[in-house]
Amino acid sequence: MTCPREQEVIHAVRSGQWAEGLRAHFAECEACSETAMVAGFMLQAAETAETAAPEAGFVWWKSQLRARREAAVRAEKPIIVAERAVAVAALLVGVWAAAWFSSESPALAVAAVGGLILAGLTAGSALLYAWSRK
Numbered sequence: 404m405t406c407p408r409e410q411e412v413i414h415a416v417r418s419g420q421w422a423e424g425l426r427a428h429f430a431e432c433e434a435c436s437e438t439a440m441v442a443g444f445m446l447q448a449a450e451t452a453e454t455a456a457p458e459a460g461f462v463w464w465k466s467q468l469r470a471r472r473e474a475a476v477r478a479e480k481p482i483i484v485a486e487r488a489v490a491v492a493a494l495l496v497g498v499w500a501a502a503w504f505s506s507e508s509p510a511l512a513v514a515a516v517g518g519l520i521l522a523g524l525t526a527g528s529a530l531l532y533a534w535s536r537k
C-alpha cells in the first residue's frame with residue numbers, strides 16, 4: 404500500500420515542518436503514518452550512529468591496550484606451565500622423601516633430608532622467580 408504523498412511526509416519528518424493539509428492527510432492515511440514512523444526511526448538511527456562514533460585516537464589506544472594485554476597473556480603461558488611443573492616436581496620429591504624416611508637405614512634418611520632441602524630450595528627459588536616475572 405503506497406500513497407502519492409509519502410515523499411512529502413518524509414520531507415516533513417526530516418525538516419519538522421508539517422503543512423496543514425499534509426497533517427490532516429497524515430492523520431487519516433495508514434501508509435503515510437507507517438512512512439513517518441520508519442523515516443523517524445531511520446533519522447534517529449543516523450543521528451545516534453553519528454554521535455556514537457568514537458574518535459580515531461581512542462580506537463587506536465584501545466587496540467594498543469588490547470594488543471598489550473594479549474601479548475602479556477601469551478607471555479605468561481610458559482611461566483604458568485613452569486610453575487605447575489615445579490609444583491608437581493616438589494610434590495613428587497615430597498612423596499619420594501616420605502618413602503625414604505620410612506626406610507630403616509639412617510644414612511639413607513640423612514641423604515633424604517639433604518635431598519629434600521635441596522629440592523625444596525630449588526622449587527622455592529623457581530617459584531619465586533616465576534612469581535616475580537608477573
Ligand SMILES: [Zn+2]
Pocket residue numbers: 406407408409428429432433434435
Ligand atoms: Zn498518505
